[in-house]
Amino acid sequence: MSAHPALLQWPVRAADSLPLALWTSAAIAEATGGVPSAEFQCSGVEIDSRDVMEGDLFVALQGESTDGHRFIEKAFENGAAAALVDRPVDYPHVLVEDTFAALQALGAAARARANMVAIGVTGSVGKTGVKEALFAALDRSSRGRAHRSVKSYNNHVGVPLSLARTPARSRFAVYEMGMNHAGEIDALTRQVRPNVAVVTTVAPAHIENLGSMEAVADAKAEIFAGVEPGGTAIIPADNAHHAQLKAAAEKLGLKTVSFGTAADADARLLDAIPVGSGGSLVTAMLGATRVCYTVAEPGEHWIGNSLAVMAAVQAAGGDLGTAGLALAEMGGLKGRGARHRIKAPGGSALLIDESYNANPASMRATLAQLGNTPAHRRIAVLGQMGELGDFSAKFHAQLAEPIVEAKVDHAILVGEGMTALARELGKPNAATLAGGLTFTHCDTPEAAIAALEDHGLVGGDAVLVKGSNAVGLARLVDHFAAAED
Structure with a gap:
């Protein structure tokens, strides 16, 4: 039986000759100058043995406090097809002198091809x-x-x-x-x-x-x-x-x-x-x-x-x-705008998860977003901002203005860096401008969880959670999102 004419005229592209596997042992060896122990194919690349999936190449990096070679067995238990190593192992691998340099070389080869x-x-x-x-x-x-x-x-x-x-x-x-x-x-x-x-x-x-x-x-x-x-x-x-x-x-x-x-x-x-x-x-x-x-x-x-x-x-x-x-x-990303509807007396409350990162500009932007969000009450859980150095007190204190403009009813401030903002919000003129704003200053995410539970949520509330990742406010988000409606 002859092929249909349309199939014979099917356009051939240069990309059709490229491999379907992400990496073969030969390609890895060519890119890194390494020596493969066997022939294999990999569908992904991973550096954390806990995240290895079936078919991955596990790159055993050496860090300041740990050595990825210690987790070779775990990586293969999770489905690794091979490993990139700087010493021979009893699994399919490519042996190189430096695994980090080899990872960079692999990246350069991927970009070039x-x-x-x-x-x-x-x-x-x-x-x-x-x-x-x-x-x-x-x-x-x-x-x-x-x-x-x-x-x-x-x-x-x-x-x-x-x-x-x-x-x-x-x-x-x-x-x-x-x-x-x-x-x-x-x-x-x-x-x-x-x-x-x-x-x-x-x-x-x-x-x-x-x-x-x-x-x-x-x-x-x-x-x-x-x-x-x-x-x-x-x-x-x-x-x-x-x-x-x-x-x-x-x-x-x-x-x-x-x-x-x-x-x-x-x-x-x-x-x-x-x-x-x-x-x-x-x-x-x-x-x-x-x-x-x-x-x-x-x-x-x-x-x-x-x-x-x-x-x-x-x-x-x-x-x-x-x-x-x-x-x-587009939907909100975890830690960067994801929204949760959580159960509360009288209905549900909105929890806005911005817990992954924070700096003065992003704080202002997300507080403005909270101010534009229809709500019975607006609550802001704000973690301190990192890497501000000598400017830290100034930038934290300046958050009082966007908090007032957002018509926040209650603020929970987390971390020592928030001391300057707590001092600013505690001034008599700030309380007057904020129209009854109350706030709590605490040290840890666990204390913030307790403070928010003590304050209580009711249907129609909107809660913004925002802070530098090191503060750990993702734990607060996970705690309250467990009651998602």
């Missing part, structure tokens, strides 16, 4: 949400051929791991890059080699280590150093450091695309109307193209994030219509 558009995302606020929205948009339009770094894998280990996980057939990939010190993003962006680099915003995060806002902006601008020739920098038009970012990008010969409300922004907000679900209906100009789309995530900060997403999708050659659909369907 994929004929894709890579997008790098950094910024003081919003980078994980923007990364997830970009992935949702590009994965949808490419029918599943997009990749991204998961969770917040954005440091010197997370970035090469995310690169090493990139399928050879990817058309798009989105990588998040974070930093604590100058020079860190420079090293990461040279591994990612993005075609498009996004800076969501510049705000006083990590100012303890960098010393000034200008230095923070310079550190974020390091992402431009690795952008491929002819690439694009997406920068915030409304930020005080816009000119600094633009100059850094143009110095490297990059095209710049600004986003925001400024009259000269390339991706410019025309209008944003609240919708019943809590999100916004956005109208914007992307160059000469007028677009209208819905953003499911509540808060003005997500309107700005959406403009960055649309600008990056356009620069990457993605589909704007699909990007709009993705933004309309």
